[in-house]
Amino acid sequence: MQSYVLHLECSKTGAVYSANQIHNLSEDGMPLLVRYDLDRIKQELSKDSWCVRSAPGFWRYQALLPVSNPASKISLGEVITPLIPLKESSKLLGGKPENIIVKDEGRLPTGSFKARGLALAVSMAHQFELKHLAIPTNGNAGAALAAYARQANIKATVFCPDDTPKVNVQEIQLQGADTYLVNGLINDCGKIVFEGREKAGWFDVSTLKEPYRIEGKKTMGFELAEQMDWTLPDAIFYPTGGGTGLIGMWKAFAELKELGWLKGKLPKMIAIQSSGCAPIVNAFDNGLDHAPLWDNAKTVASGIRVPAAIGDFLILDAIRQSDGCALAVEDGHIINTRDMISKKDGLLLCPEGAATAAGYQIALERKIINEDEKVVLFNCASGLKYPMPIANQMINTDFQINYKDFS
Ligand SMILES: *Cc1c(COP(=O)(O)O)cnc(C)c1O
Numbered sequence: 001m002q003s004y005v006l007h008l009e010c011s012k013t014g015a016v017y018s019a020n021q022i023h024n025l026s027e028d029g030m031p032l033l034v035r036y037d038l039d040r041i042k043q044e045l046s047k048d049s050w051c052v053r054s055a056p057g058f059w060r061y062q063a064l065l066p067v068s069n070p071a072s073k074i075s076l077g078e079v080i081t082p083l084i085p086l087k088e089s090s091k092l093l094g095g096k097p098e099n100i101i102v103k104d105e106g107r108l109p110t111g112s113f114k115a116r117g118l119a120l121a122v123s124m125a126h127q128f129e130l131k132h133l134a135i136p137t138n139g140n141a142g143a144a145l146a147a148y149a150r151q152a153n154i155k156a157t158v159f160c161p162d163d164t165p166k167v168n169v170q171e172i173q174l175q176g177a178d179t180y181l182v183n184g185l186i187n188d189c190g191k192i193v194f195e196g197r198e199k200a201g202w203f204d205v206s207t208l209k210e211p212y213r214i215e216g217k218k219t220m221g222f223e224l225a226e227q228m229d230w231t232l233p234d235a236i237f238y239p240t241g242g243g244t245g246l247i248g249m250w251k252a253f254a255e256l257k258e259l260g261w262l263k264g265k266l267p268k269m270i271a272i273q274s275s276g277c278a279p280i281v282n283a284f285d286n287g288l289d290h291a292p293l294w295d296n297a298k299t300v301a302s303g304i305r306v307p308a309a310i311g312d313f314l315i316l317d318a319i320r321q322s323d324g325c326a327l328a329v330e331d332g333h334i335i336n337t338r339d340m341i342s343k344k345d346g347l348l349l350c351p352e353g354a355a356t357a358a359g360y361q362i363a364l365e366r367k368i369i370n371e372d373e374k375v376v377l378f379n380c381a382s383g384l385k386y387p388m389p390i391a392n393q394m395i396n397t398d399f400q401i402n403y404k405d406f407s
Pocket residue numbers: 112114140141207239240241242243244245246303304350352353380381
């Protein structure tokens with residue numbers, strides 16, 4: 001397998017770094033982005049030939065992925081995630097069934113799209129022969145790191161806020177990572193990971209603080225383009241925490257555009273946050289380039305409880321370049337929307353995914369989009385990982401059952 005990687009590039013200054021050694025941030029403290037030899041790809045491959053259909057899931061896009069040693073590809077059976085139209089609930093959201101489509105990322109290994117990013121980060125860690133990885137997480141990233149690190153036989157240490165959903169913490173520990181609860185938020189966990197790099201001897205795989213998670217996340221963009229016959233939707237609603245997925249997809253679209261493989265225009269990128277933690281919405285509304293820290297972050301959508309994002313300027317750039325926007329959604333609206341879509345369409349979204357549907361409703365009301373525009377909503381994790389309403393209708397077999405009650 002050959003790699004088309006040219007080098008890494010500082011996302012702020014454009015300074016070039018060698019791809020032959022492992023990096024965290026650039027010398028300016030900014031995320032590094034992987035650059036590929038797109039001219040050579042254009043000469044050697046075509047839109048139809050570049051997807052290796054025998055490879056599992058996103059590994060088919062290997063020409064635009066950084067792993068060069070096939071033995072370092074760490075896989076847990078990734079799948080192409082389905083596009084599911086909201087047949088009934090779309091009407092209650094105010095749109096048309098054929099125009100509101102959910103990309104259900106809950107089908108990936110470890111039940112969330114964090115599998116994409118961590119599969120790539122762990123594969124590259126394996127290629128560089130790293131022995132110990134550490135991560136701050138609201139749950140899903142830690143679970144994905146734990147699982148892929150076990151596959152690669154690399155040690156993993158995970159730090160979660162102490163109010164992270166229990167099922168997340170337990171799955172991380174069960175999948176073999178050293179797991180710690182921290183009395184703080186994800187940025188406090190991030191501080192521990194950063195400060196321990198030398199003393200504990202681990203490599204920091206925080207969001208955007210190493211260059212490869214974003215390469216995994218960008219495959220959502222490739223997959224969407226391939227599934228939609230290389231014509232993208234009018235808008236993408238993305239539940240935004242650290243923003244890797246949004247920045248990653250925007251990077252994927254830029255690469256495909258440059259290769260000449262996309263038809264039509266690029267989608268509006270719409271970042272959805274909870275009104276209890278909306279630093280990107282605040283920065284977007286106030287015309288800022290960076291997002292100030294959000295105090296007292298609180299939301300049921302734990303995956304997007306990120307008070308400060310190192311890639312904030314990249315998220316804001318992508319939103320603005322795409323003519324998109326950032327919208328905040330109330331927690332009550334998120335949960336009602338999740339419950340409604342489950343009941344109407346049998347599709348159990350995670351709260352973060354439900355937030356995108358609620359955000360769609362707001363975007364329609366504010367005429368940011370109209371019902372004739374095709375949109376894709378990202379459901380980033382399995383709804384099964386989160387608390388659900390109680391179900392307690394009992395049958396007592398000591399008494400006669402009145403079957404008329406069921407009709
Ligand atoms: C991590 C996560 C997000 C946020 O993704 P980013 O790309 O980091 O912004 C959204 N939803 C869920 C379920 C997550 O686990």
